[in-house]
Amino acid sequence: xxxxxxxxxxxxxxxxxxxxxxxxxxxxxxxxxxxxxxxxxxxxxxxxxxxxxxxxxxxxxxxxxxxxxxxxxxxxxxxxxxxxxxxxxxxxxxxxxxxxxxxxxxxxxxxxxxxxxxxxxxxxxxxxxxxxxxxxxxxxxxxxxxxxxxxxxxxxxxxxxxxxxxxxxxxxxxxxxxxxxxxxxxxxxxxxxxxxxxxxxxxxxxxxxxxxxxxxxxxxxxxxxxxxxxxxxxxxxxxxxxxxxxxxxxxxxxxxxxxxxxxxxxxxxxxxxxxxxxxxxxxxxxxxxxxxxxxxxxxxxxxxxxxxxxxxxxxxxxxxxxxxxxxxxxxxxxxxxxxxxxxxxxxxxxxxxxxxxxxxxxxxxxxxxxxxxxxxxxxxxxxxxxxxxxxxxxxxxxxxxxxxxxxxxxxxxxxxxxxxxxxxxxxxxxxxxxxxxxxxxxxxxxxxxxxxxxxxxxxxxxxxxxxxxxxxxxxxxxxxxxxxxxxxxxxxxxxxxxxxxxxxxxxxxxxxxxxxxxxxxxxxxxxxxxxxx
Amino acid sequence: xxxxxxxxxxxxxxxxxxxxxxxxxxxxxxxxxxxxxxxxxxxxxxxxxxxxxxxxxxxxxxxxxxxxxxxxxxxxxxxxxxxxxxxxxxxxxxxxxxxxxxxxxxxxxxxxxxxxxxxxxxxxxxxxxxxxxxxxxxxxxxxxxxxxxxxxxxxxxxxxxxxxxxxxxxxxxxxxxxxxxxxxxxxxxxxxxxxxxxxxxxxxxxxxxxxxxxxxxxxxxxxxxxxxxxxxxxxxxxxxxxxxxxxxxxxx
Numbered sequence: 001x002x003x004x005x006x007x008x009x010x011x012x013x014x015x016x017x018x019x020x021x022x023x024x025x026x027x028x029x030x031x032x033x034x035x036x037x038x039x040x041x042x043x044x045x046x047x048x049x050x051x052x053x054x055x056x057x058x059x060x061x062x063x064x065x066x067x068x069x070x071x072x073x074x075x076x077x078x079x080x081x082x083x084x085x086x087x088x089x090x091x092x093x094x095x096x097x098x099x100x101x102x103x104x105x106x107x108x109x110x111x112x113x114x115x116x117x118x119x120x121x122x123x124x125x126x127x128x129x130x131x132x133x134x135x136x137x138x139x140x141x142x143x144x145x146x147x148x149x150x151x152x153x154x155x156x157x158x159x160x161x162x163x164x165x166x167x168x169x170x171x172x173x174x175x176x177x178x179x180x181x182x183x184x185x186x187x188x189x190x191x192x193x194x195x196x197x198x199x200x201x202x203x204x205x206x207x208x209x210x211x212x213x214x215x216x217x218x219x220x221x222x223x224x225x226x227x228x229x230x231x232x233x234x235x236x237x238x239x240x241x242x243x244x245x246x247x248x249x250x251x252x253x254x255x256x257x258x259x260x261x262x263x264x265x266x267x268x269x270x271x272x273x274x275x276x277x278x279x280x281x282x283x284x285x286x287x288x289x290x291x292x293x294x295x296x297x298x299x300x301x302x303x304x305x306x307x308x309x310x311x312x313x314x315x316x317x318x319x320x321x322x323x324x325x326x327x328x329x330x331x332x333x334x335x336x337x338x339x340x341x342x343x344x345x346x347x348x349x350x351x352x353x354x355x356x357x358x359x360x361x362x363x364x365x366x367x368x369x370x371x372x373x374x375x376x377x378x379x380x381x382x383x384x385x386x387x388x389x390x391x392x393x394x395x396x397x398x399x400x401x402x403x404x405x406x407x408x409x410x411x412x413x414x415x416x417x418x419x420x421x422x423x424x425x426x427x428x429x430x431x432x433x434x435x436x437x438x439x440x441x442x443x444x445x446x447x448x449x450x451x452x453x454x455x456x457x458x459x460x461x462x463x464x465x466x467x468x469x470x471x472x473x474x475x476x477x478x479x480x481x482x483x484x485x486x487x488x489x490x491x492x493x494x495x496x497x498x499x500x501x502x503x504x505x506x507x508x509x510x511x512x513x514x515x516x517x518x519x520x521x522x523x524x525x526x527x528x529x530x531x532x533x
Numbered sequence: 534x535x536x537x538x539x540x541x542x543x544x545x546x547x548x549x550x551x552x553x554x555x556x557x558x559x560x561x562x563x564x565x566x567x568x569x570x571x572x573x574x575x576x577x578x579x580x581x582x583x584x585x586x587x588x589x590x591x592x593x594x595x596x597x598x599x600x601x602x603x604x605x606x607x608x609x610x611x612x613x614x615x616x617x618x619x620x621x622x623x624x625x626x627x628x629x630x631x632x633x634x635x636x637x638x639x640x641x642x643x644x645x646x647x648x649x650x651x652x653x654x655x656x657x658x659x660x661x662x663x664x665x666x667x668x669x670x671x672x673x674x675x676x677x678x679x680x681x682x683x684x685x686x687x688x689x690x691x692x693x694x695x696x697x698x699x700x701x702x703x704x705x706x707x708x709x710x711x712x713x714x715x716x717x718x719x720x721x722x723x724x725x726x727x728x729x730x731x732x733x734x735x736x737x738x739x740x741x742x743x744x745x746x747x748x749x750x751x752x753x754x755x756x757x758x759x760x761x762x763x764x765x766x767x768x769x770x771x772x773x774x775x776x777x778x779x780x781x782x783x784x785x
Contacts, residue, residue: 399764399767399770400682400764402682440685444754452754458754460688465687523691524757527760527763528763531763
């Protein structure tokens with residue numbers, strides 16, 4: 001066995017020059033960690049995917065696990081140790097649930113309200129005038145994303161009827177004459193859903209890794225008993241309800257009881273491509289994946305049944321937990337009959353068919369395009385866009401800063417409603433979370449940066465007694481691009497409440513000429529405004 | 534319990550008084566109410582006999598903690614703990630209650646106004662136990678008012694005001710007024726000298742709240758002292774107005 005001769009490598013790392021004799025097969029990441037003891041460069045996947053070994057090589061981002069140390073002789077390298085970090089003992093904050101949109105909607109809706117005020121226009125009318133009309137879809141935005149479909153005036157008409165806007169406007173005027181402080185908030189919002197991975201390019205001027213895939217997968221197996229087992233490949237972790245959604249899709253496709261469907265999750269060794277929940281994507285994407293796997297499964301079942309029943313595949317339908325010939329109630333096979341054949345009776349199957357009854361499908365993002373080079377066009381990365389309106393009436397007690405809801409109405413168009421209960425749960429949950437943002441939640445620090453309200457006694461979340469009783473309406477304008485026309489719906493509520501609370505409280509406090517410019521709107525602040533501070 | 538839960542205190546000895554006989558009685562006798570220290574707050578709040586003579590105990594008591602904690606928390610516990618937001622501390626002070634405490638050696642009775650010294654501070658000695666609270670009868674023609682402000686529904690009080698007014702011959706014959714969280718302990722302010730002999734109308738009430746100009750309530754992360762002073766004004770107006778209206782009903 002011959003030993004490969006070491007070679008001398010001279011390299012500048014973080015401004016310091018090193019000279020080392022190195023074995024030529026040694027990868028750069030190991031050289032950095034072992035020979036130079038710069039362990040800030042990590043290794044994880046070791047095949048160039050994960051990026052934890054990233055370094056700057058002569059100014060270019062590269063994976064140090066994909067280079068040999070001898071290749072960088074004479075080069076200049078910067079590792080993570082070259083970066084300066086600033087430590088803080090202030091709380092970490094994470095982005096969640098419609099993040100960005102709650103802020104931009106707040107600014108946008110406040111601007112529109114003030115424009116309406118300055119123009120002497122009604123707040124609903126100024127918005128109606130500016131709605132994208134139903135015949136304008138798909139609507140391309142100036143920066144390249146599209147709004148796939150919608151009927152925004154339809155949502156507005158629906159909420160005006162449900163909320164009874166004219167009644168509450170008059171109610172507010174009358175109450176004001178009696179010295180009460182009643183205010184109305186009106187907010188409209190886009191509810192973008194189903195991110196494509198190109199979204200994450202936009203966070204960086206020069207993304208180190210520029211993926212374009214964001215698929216979701218599903219596998220279906222029908223056991224010999226006829227039991228349908230669906231395996232999902234991303235874990236539910238955001239309070240969404242994939243088990244419910246998938247059971248419903250399966251029930252719809254196979255005409256079985258949704259409660260009979262078994263849902264299980266793949267482990268990391270067996271998982272198919274998946275992106276996971278986030279960006280209001282999972283219901284849409286997992287439904288697409290299940291629809292794909294179900295379509296393949298139904299094809300195989302139909303072939304087995306057509307062969308056995310001596311019927312044409314086109315004459316078959318899924319009914320009552322099985323498959324049968326249309327118009328012939330007695331010509332039917334249960335899923336168990338089919339599955340038994342698939343597992344145990346090869347000679348009953350069509351001659352060219354293999355045993356087993358399992359399918360899988362990976363569903364790619366159905367509508368995404370690349371950004372252009374200079375980013376003047378960002379491409380389609382969030383194309384399935386729902387639309388929502390909320391209207392609220394509050395009565396403010398200027399003596400105590402208390403805010404009471406007299407009415408709260410929400411109408412969302414997230415296209416095909418998969419499950420009204422879980423959808424309403426998402427809308428209520430988002431609205432309540434936004435209410436916390438608007439009225440209560442904040443970190444309080446002392447001048448040393450210590451957080452003073454580190455528990456839920458002093459970090460105030462809204463309780464069930466602080467939230468409005470909402471009426472929720474739905475309009476369904478199916479997306480032409482997704483399975484079943486579904487759009488995402490998990491984030492909408494929170495995008496609207498900060499704006500609507502600001503609008504309603506500001507309206508209620510209009511006798512004091514209040515303009516709300518920051519959140520939360522504390523009781524102390526309200527009392528101070530009313531006192532003329 | 535609350536202080537142990539927060540790991541602020543770790544007493545060497547804990548005595549469970551739940552099974553001590555004779556501490557859990559409520560009696561109503563000729564308008565006087567006697568409440569044993571072990572009586573649960575919820576029992577006090579839902580006791581019809583108590584509410585008939587001292588409706589304030591039901592009204593203000595229902596702000597103490599939450600439904601679930603009122604079933605565990607005792608009247609004596611709330612009084613001995615003397616949380617700065619304790620509604621029961623304010624009401625015992627307003628109603629002129631006396632608090633009986635005893636040690637193995639002796640028993641004594643203190644006026645509520647002498648009992649509460651500050652946040653979680655009382656006149657209770659280390660070897661003493663609250664055994665009973667006695668509320669004297671309210672004179673005929675008495676009405677109460679209680680108003681509280683908190684950041685969330687029935688949250689810890691940011692501030693509260695309690696008032697009682699007795700009407701005789703169409704005018705105020707006696708009155709009492711207590712503010713919560715306006716000072717380290719429930720603050721009893723003399724209001725009788727301003728109101729007795731008068732009809733308690735808006736002008737009279739404004740006269741009373743003017744005396745709050747110099748009030749200097751504590752500042753903490755929930756509210757500034759300035760905010761608490763404003764709340765004291767608002768809540769006092771409402772408590773006095775309610776007390777007057779309720780007293781008028783009582784004499785009608």
